[in-house]
Amino acid sequence: MSQPLHLPDAVVERHPMRLLVVDDDDVDRERICRVLAKSSVRCTVTESTTLESARILLAQDEYDCVFLDYHLGSNIGTELLHEIKAGLISYVPVIMVTGSDNERLVVQAMQEGAHDFISKTHLKVGLVETTLLNSRLRVNLERELKSKRERLEYLSFYDILTGLPNRALFFDRAEQALLAAARGSQRFAIMQIDLDLFKNVNDSFGHGAGDMVLAAVAQRIQAVLRSTDTVARLGGDEFAVVLSEASNAEVVLRVAEKITQEIRLPISIGEHILVIEGSIGIALYPSHGDSVQTLLLKADWAMYAAKHGASLYLMYADGMESMRQRPASESNRLRQALDHQELFVEYQPILDLRNQCVTGVEALVRWRTPEGEVVPPSLFIPLAERSPLIHRLTYWVLGKALDQVQLWCSQDLILPVSVNISARMLDDLTLAPRMLQALESRSLATSLLTLELTETALMSNVERAQKILGELRAAGVRISIDDFGAGFTSFKYLRQMDVSEIKVDMAFTGDLAQGSRDSVIVRSIAQIANGFGITAVAEGIENLEDAAKLLALGCHSGQGYGIARPMLGECIAKWVAQWNLEHA
Incomplete structure (x- = not known):
């Protein structure tokens, strides 16, 4: 006796299913219709005796499923499957029905695109009901997958904020x-x-x-x-x-x-x-x-x-x-700042929003002039990226950050650090060996380092990025894509480069009201990322209430002023201890 089905909400029909039964044998066709009438599935049934009339009916109206006889006089039911597969007929799930128990026919029909196969000798209410609803479930899943693929395709070529090409x-x-x-x-x-x-x-x-x-x-x-x-x-x-x-x-x-x-x-x-x-x-x-x-x-x-x-x-x-x-003189000023130790590094904690544990920090370079003026990173980072100074600055930040991680480890505080990498750094073929050497010289595990690149950096030279990042990833260094959603990265490339995490651009974490555009975008990105085994990190968290909302949307990690502002390395240990005490 068949067991009752417990179906997801997506499968429960709010309107009767529209079914088409195609069979040239009046007795068999009437038997199929009788079994359908006895099932608990609400449905309306249209009958057809030939492939030609079935084609006309499918062209004139929409059906949720077709019960199709394998042998239709001089025709074979799989002809209709071919036409559906070729797009000559609108897509509709097909359940093949035959009086034969020939396993070869079953395999052939399934290969041709049939959703399921029922022998007329086993035409029972429970089996038909289960087969029909399973087919419907599969259709819903296929439609959902198609929708997500189309969304990914859109994200690959269009800017979400403006709707313009990227x-x-x-x-x-x-x-x-x-x-x-x-x-x-x-x-x-x-x-x-x-x-x-x-x-x-x-x-x-x-x-x-x-x-x-x-x-x-x-x-x-x-x-x-x-x-x-x-x-x-x-x-x-x-x-x-x-x-x-x-x-x-x-x-x-x-x-x-x-x-x-x-x-x-x-x-x-x-x-x-x-x-x-x-x-x-x-x-x-x-x-x-x-x-x-x-x-x-x-x-x-x-x-x-x-x-x-x-x-x-x-x-x-x-x-x-x-x-x-003209910015050459400004570049000289930045070079002098590096020479005279005017730059320093601050660290912003990153949380696992599920258990409130501190999972790492992001290293952020700062510049304070001898006069005490703080130069915003938005001014001097682009300046460095337009000059060869970006290489020197990157390796300087990397060295400082790893020295700090080494010090924390000696204090029994294990905190991985994220270091930002410019697109221009991907032109440096020594990048991977130099970073691995920096870790090895400090006896640090490669898992303690995460490299953050923007989407633009990742896509500026895909082949070179794959080579360099692949070498680092194979050694255990984690790869993170910063400001995700603001550029044009395809999830295909994220998988090819074995990206560990994506940081959802803070432009999407501002309005998290239920059903808002931002919340829908964040949920979509997080769901797909989590499905690929990629951690979704929310940036720009302003308060713990937003952190809870982002967690509900699928972002398992986060950072922002609502959790902690960037701070000097010597302040991190005390902050972590206090945070753990308050959130134990």
Whole structure:
């Protein structure tokens, strides 16, 4: 006797299932319908005697399942399976029915795509009911998986905040425009757009306001362009445009003027009215280059010249690259800061939100001038990344962090440390051996070090990242992707590189109200990450209430001012002891 089924909520039908029974034998068909009528599954049944009539019915209406006879006169039921598999007929689960107990037929039908197989000699209510509901469960799971795959695909090529193409899709569209222009001896333009003083919006009104500004700017740029053009968010407050079929420079400049006018329109953020300006740099194909990389670089130089000049937009001209050389004196100042020990490292604790245990710290470099002024990392880190100093700075931070871990270990405090790595460090082929040597020279286990890279760094050179990170990962060093969700990383690459954790960008941890956009995004990222065995770490936790919400959404770890602000290494041991005492 069949056991009653206890089905998940997703399978419980709120409306009768619509079934199609296809069998050319009147007695067998009526028997199947009779068994279905006796089952506890609510259903309506439509009957068909031929494959041709079944095709018509499936084209005219939607069905939840088909009971299909294997032998239909001169036809074989698997013909319908072929047509469903080929997309000639809308997808519908099929349960094959036959009067034969031939195992070969069963295997063949399942290989062709049948969900299940029932022998007419075993046509019982319990079996039919179980088979039908199991099929329905499988369909629901397949649909859910398809939805998640589509979501992953979207995350790989689109920016979640603005809905615009991301850097990866931008380069793809730009390459297509270049090929089309080359074939037709046409012109096209690339624009780089950077919002002026955007950091002040985040600092003064919060990241939520900044997100609203970015979304509004994205819509305004998009409204100016044609459907054949592309606007993408490259990251942060940087946008780029592919202007296809740009007949001449005057047309492109008029578009740039229109974009700057639209960006300058007031934006209402709560009780505040903000006026934002953007600087635009323009490069033309083929006048300014014959590759996307060259055009984007020259557009960037032109944008920099516009930002530091009197115009909001400029076409690239020879000599603009020299504008980028001005930060040289600033680089010298940073070099002196390294020489004179003006830099120091602070550490921010990371928690396992499930048991409130401190699982590690993130090393954060700081700069205090002799006059006592603290230079924000947002100013000197980008400066270092644009110069060879990033290599020296990275290894300096690594050495300081590992020295601190070694000291903690001598005090019986085992705390792994995360160290941030720039994309430029992936150009250093000695990176892996130098890091492993740094661990070995201090007699530290490789598991005590985590390397954090942004999504942009990971994707800037996928092959080299796989090689270097693969070597480190094989040795036991953990790999973390910082600001996840703000870039264009595909989960495919996370799995290929054996990433240990992702840090959910703090842009998504601001509004955690039930059903909010941020909470839905965080839950989706966390669910998929956890499914791949990747730890989801929430950044920017402002209070313990948010920590509890993030845990409920699937983030098992977290850090932020609501847990602890960054502190000097000598303060960590005392803080950990106090935290453990309060949360024992």
